[in-house]
Amino acid sequence: MTTETPVPVAKRVPSERVHHGDTVVDEYAWLATKDDPETVAYLTAENDHTEARTAHLADLRATLFEETRRRIQETDLSVPARKGGYWYYTRTVEGQQYAVQCRRAVRDGETDPPVSVDGTPLEGEEVLLDGNQLAEGHDFLSLGAYDVSPDGRWLAYSTDVEGNERYTLRVKDLTTGEVLADEIPDTFYGTAWSADASVLFYVTVDDAWRPNRVWRHTIGTPASADVVVYEEPDERFWVGVELTRSERFVLIDVHSKITSEVRVIPAANPTGEPAVVAPRRQGVEYSVEHHGHRFLILHNDGAEDFALAYTSADAPGDWVPMIEHSPGTRLESVDAFADHLVVSLRSNGLTGLRVLPAGSTEWYDIDFPEPIYSVGLDANPEYRTGQLRFRYASLISPESVYDFDLVTREMVLRRRKPVLPGPDGREFDPADYEQHREWALADDGTRVPISLVCRAGTPRDGSAGCVIYGYGSYEASMDPWFSVARLSLLDRGVVFAVAHIRGGGELGRRWYEEGKLLAKKNTFTDFVACARHLVKANWTAADRLVARGGSAGGLLMGAVANLAPDAFAGIVAQVPFVDALNTILDPSLPLTVTEWEEWGNPLADPEVYGYMKSYTPYENVTAVDYPAILAVTSFNDTRVLYHEPAKWIARLRAVAPQGDYLLKTEMGAGHSGPSGRYDSWKEEAFVNAWILDRLGLS
Template identity: 40%
Template sequence: MTQTPHVHREHGVERPDPYAWMAAGGDALLDHLATERAAYDAATARLRPLAETLRAEMVARVPASEISPRWARARYSYALRTRAGAEYADLVRAPAEGGPDEVALDVVALAADAAYLELGVTVVSPDEDLLAYSVDLDGDEVYELRFRDLRTGLDLEEVVPRSYYSGAWSADSAWFFYTVHDDAYRPHQVWRHRVGTPVAGDVLVLEEPDERFEVQVRGTRTGDLVVLWSESNTTSECWVVDARDVTRGPWSVGGRRDGVRYHAEHRRLPDGSSDLLVVTDDDAVESRLMVAPVPDDDQDATSWIEARPESRSQHLLRADAFSSCVLLAVREDGEHRLVQVPHDDLAGTRGSTELEGDLLRSPRYDAAAVTVLQESWLRPGVAVSDDLGSGLLDRVWEEEAPGYDASAYLTERRSFPSADGTAVPATILRHRDTPLDGTAPALVYGYGSYGAVDEPAWDPALPSLLDRGVVYVYAHNRGGGELGQRWYLDGKLSHKQHTFDDHVAVADGLARDGLVDPDRIATRGLSAGGLLQGAVFSQRPDRWRAVVAEVPFVDVVTTMFDASIPLTITEWDEWGDPRRRADFDWMLAYSPYDNPPPAGSRPDLLVTGAVHDPRVMVHEPAKWVARLRETDPEWSPRCLFRVETGAGAHTGPSGRFGHLAYEAEVYAWVLDRLGVS
């Protein structure tokens, strides 16, 4: 492996980095990655029959064709329909008065000559004659924005070559708002495009100069406003634009105050007036609900009135307004719930109704009922129609899983004490014939960053592990949002070590309590979860039989010093700014690249990466693999690097079968390392 002498010097500390040359990219790195991929393919050739068996099992649990729950607009109802054997779902619609579906967007045709495809936005105009949609054909999250006339099925001439997630229409369907990212992949601008005119004439509506912030845009359910917001890890600001006269606005909803985040939802009131529902963490860690006036040229919205105070046991996520009520999305006791409250009693003092699940799509403001999706790890999804007036529930859709028997599997929640005594919850999944008596192998999955939550969702790949006697465990580590905002805050910045301690605590607890085989525990995670794997690989190599670190963020200090790398500046509030000595010290203490474990004590390791990944640059996992092999040459054949050298994204291949093939590869390696035939 090529090494080039290089030393980082910060705060009087020297950090040797002989693989720093990889960060420059170029042909030398590409050649190295091609060699790595060839080595991976050769090393795993013996596992291909197992991987193919697993893939066939997974595919068999996916219906040949399927259709999603429908969502209604004024003139049409819409759904996602997957044709037999297709990788991607098409957008279809049927007249509201009844009739057959017509294809609004043939996604299969878009992907016909592409190795990868991901849709960014798919937003139907208010008059339902136009569709704004964007596509990424490489996996680098650079989306080409297009406009389709749904009356003819033809795309209009204008194309925006570089756009990002999120978009919104004006009320008259004449204008479309979209976001653009800079060279660091930070969405920093909102533009307005007039349909039927050259893109060169598009209007810049908002630009965010602060490199810590990212902008987004969406329409409101009422159709009266367009909401723009800019958000960092700790602070946000919202603006509104008059959707009926796009030249009016943007007006700030509440200004910008460091350390305060808020989001706004528009509602109309029975007397003809309207206001904003604002969910904010201002003086409320788990957030509270405020009411604010709609700003305009003569009215600012700084006079917020509290409508629902903070509850320490219930994290308020979102407020969705409808003509008949407001639905509050909350997390409580680790579960996602919807709480229905009347407009005149947002605090719910007169009582409220609750329902597990989350809204599916964005129904109309005057909807009499909403569709709620309810999922679990081991049960295909179910959609219920919730009548907002009567509260009656009607099952309207069930996800198909051919040949799958949910009753063959068990789910339970346990908790294990972390290093500081904090109880860490974990969800344990297994086949009912697999005992928790210390004989079964286990795979522990973790993430634990950004307050993110892996909401339970049916995974047709998972039973192939459980059927072979593997216990699958989701570790709900601090840094995630499973137990609310406080749980998140206790696993970021100077508290980041808690995330790693929690993950190890779950594995140690499984072994200590005699639940799984202590010598056959594997662990897996992606991106920030890949960092988690790198950290526990270094800190407790004795704990694991095998480690899967997918697109891992492992060169923490070096990356956070380099402001030219995508996402670095926006991430300082999550990980720390190493220009500050205290931040530098805590990051250096756990950075996997800077802290390889002792030679001779390492578990088997599978690392993944992707050339087009804009979130974790491919040189990070490449450098880490090289460093690990250099520091333990005898172990190095047990370290594999699966890199996507062509089209491919942060989360792996696209398409429903393409991604299952990837999962089958990973599972085949895990099963082999755990000694499962």
């Protein structure tokens, strides 16, 4: 590596905090002052340092970017979804960063979605929203709301051009193309229309970035006249709003990490008072879907992996069982259609879809061919339909869209995302790759699944490079997914593995419970066990293994760096939650109070404080030989503030100065990094080039 550039040194400004009799000195707390010129100067110096230290990878980065670009059909069109009298779809155009949102009127006798082989516009297309036009003059664009009114006349949409997830909500008249004067700043995700499209519901956040209010806006009136429909005072809870697929009810979902409550407003009476479906009870979660005369209730009341019930929509009361609790089969959501119900679930570490015809107690599961895959519902906006649309993918199968006949059970492939030949001209063939499921043994005897993909014929003698990815929090499951950019690693002989560690939801609710609060360390030891297993099984060797994770998975990266630095040749930590204890101790920061039911409350409980202090990465940096670390963050990230990785890297340099640490800060992006697709491909090429360099394959 090039070493001409000096290593940035963060000044030390000791600041003390005392909790439960414990005095801790934080020398780098000053980096949290975002508007301090010294902070910006330090981050800029780190970026310059990282650029200089990786300059020798510039050609490789360009090659990886080109391989990704060549394999993706840049001018493309999604499978149109029917809603009312229109087909709705998105398009991308070669050379343009953002998607174009469109629709086309349904023609007489047309039942199947129209097709565009080369991705060019459909005849008769209406452009509803062009992200490229919205992004003009900005380095970043994120689309929050995109919600067409039931009558097809209005489009409610919101945009963020900073990356801080503060969205400005606007309304467009789709009959004239005019954007109305109705403009509402600082909104959150989630909107819902009234039945007559005269009223739009939306959500705003409090000072701690907690979505806490649902508002009612009458089209054509100023935002100053808007009315608060519901405000949640409990800081553990957040709110959301949506319209049921039947378009009969507006749902206000109030949720903490472990407790929920749903209120409903008839969409035909938008000024009515929200009615509670079932009062909140600590530890009981439920969701509501409308179906005919009843509300469907997916809940965990006495059902760890959830059960399905219903209650009267006119007078909600007792819950009548429909699908009983089955331990090990986690029911995740229910979608109602006029004549069928569809339950999304997971069992044995795999996702699935269960169909229950209306009026019947006999359900069936849809079968899928591969041993490792992921499946989930796609756009299904119509309530009265006999077809179900879903997405399917695996580690070797590109994402595909299917329409499934709910009566005949016939499955029709509408589209498989094309993978074009790379720069070498070779056609993509799934048969050139293979996927495997392995099981590691954790310290406490728990078997932990690992999904792997590699090029066919990759040697099993420990010589292959390997990337192991993990997350392990919030019951989020890292289900197998296909990646075009990953092909560039696989074709260079790299194995890619996903560790399905506790704290995620891959094996049901218990899998999540065993990786949170005072059991959080299971997440980290599971990951190390998976890394050790890959070496023991001769997939790779420790000096050819790179770990990667982001956000809460970045906390994982920092924790395993302290726990088992000898297990990895490199670590990529993206928007990493590495200063978790200091963040969770500060209730004024975004999301902190709502997170206490995930991590514990170290302010109130000395046991939680001691436990978190024993694993949080920033608190536990020691003078050991760390693997090379690349930390990537975003200056405007609201979920994991940029100063967490900045402080972490500074402390690593001070305590273990012999290590190789790089910090890269996107100065105009948010939690998900660059927003444009070409920019995101370049970011991935940057990370993959660094990984290949660590594996000796650059």
